[in-house]
Every structure is written in structure tokens, then in C-alpha cells.
Amino acid sequence: MNERATKELLHAIKTASNVDQFMPTLAPSFTCRPPAEYLAELLQVKQLTKSQVIRQANLTPATGYQYFDGKRRPSRARMIALGFGFGLGLSELNTMLKRTGYATLYAKDEWDALVIFGLVQRYDLNHTDDLLFQYGLGTITADN
Template identity: 35%
Template structure:
């Protein structure tokens, strides 16, 4: 079964008169992974220890363990820190933000543009925070 784009799903939703039919037909395409599951899948693709990830994300190993186990939900900024620490792509980060019900990074926002640029260029968290501070924007931690 071929993956449907968000645009295709929206078009089907707009043209479908019965929500039940839409839900049944598109069940395989609904996002069903939790934030912790998505983070775990991303982490498993990296050759990085949890201790190194905690350092790169500016967080403690205890907090990291709680997030990965699903016992804590990170704030938007903490989730961004984890994405930066993991070396996530902009697309992976946007998916995690969306799954966590947070606003995706928006290029018309100065702060989000700085963060997006850092993600696109593999910039470390401290350097992103320095740029945010230099531009008068709130840092990630």
C-alpha cells in the first residue's frame, strides 16, 4: 500500500460526506506512534549513547530516561533540544512536534527560523542558543 500525502488525505476528507468511511479507508495512514516511540526510533538510527545524547541535548540522563519511557512529555523547547541533540533532520523534528501536538517550526518566526537553520546545518545546541540570545530571542533552555 502506497503512503498518502497529507494533501491527499485532506482532499479525501473534504470530498467524503461520511467521516466513518474516511476513517475506515484511511486507518493505515493515521499517525499512531507516541512521541517516546518516535524518539526511540530516531535514537536507534544514531550511534550515540544516552549519556552523550543527554549532554548534547542539555538535559539530565534521568529526564531523558523518563521521556524515552513515556513517563514525561517534554515541552516544545525540550523536544527541540532532544531533536538537536539527536541530529534530527528538519522533517523528523517537524513530525515529532506535530505528534506531540506542538506548533511546527514556522519560518516566518525569527526564533523558529534560527532553530530551523541550526537543524538544517547540524549546528550544536549551544551555538543555536548563542544565536538566539544574540538576536534577542528566547533560548531553548
């Protein structure tokens, strides 16, 4: 299936006089998916195991497996940690966040800016957490 352009979707939504004019035809174009579904897809694409990603994301095994199994919904920070666990770059991480219903990293937000810097510099999660902590912004892996 061809993905419809965002501008096309926005135009259809803005010009509709009621919801029934666009929802039936646009619903297949919406990209938000449950995190567990997207994580399973990434495992296949990246050819990694759950345990590898969980370890690299500094998650406890019990919590990490619950995220992968869909028993718990990770917070945005935990999704970012999982992105580090997968070794994602900035673009891939933002796509993951967008497609699972979370806000993308925003350069005008101080915490996000340091995470972006860590990703661009290819820092691991621990190094990025150290950077955030150095600036008094907590960490990605701190309990929320």
C-alpha cells in the first residue's frame, strides 16, 4: 500500500465538514501503532534479540520484556532508551517515537537537545545519561 503524503491527509482533514468525510478513507493512512508492535518489527529489521536491546537500554529484564510483550506501555524516556538499545540514529529514533504516538525529539527543549547531541555523536546510553546529569536534567534511565 502506498503511504499518502502528510500534506494530502492534512488537506482532506481541513476541508472536511464532518468526521465521516475523512475517517473511513484516511484511517488506513494513520501511522500510530502500539509500541510492542513497532519494537517487534525493529527486532527483525535490526536482527537483534530482545535481551540484547534490553541490556543496551539499561532496562531490567522484567520491565523490558513487558514492553516487548505489550503488557506495559513504556514512557517516552523508556522508548528513547529502547532506541539507544537498538542503536538507532536520530532520524530512526524520531520515526519510532512518531509511529508509536510519542513526541519527537525537539531541538528547542534542553533535555531533548542533549539527547539529540548524544545520538548524533553516537554516544551510548550511559554516556548520554552522564551528559544529561551533568547539566542537571536527570537522565533517560531514571525512574519516572
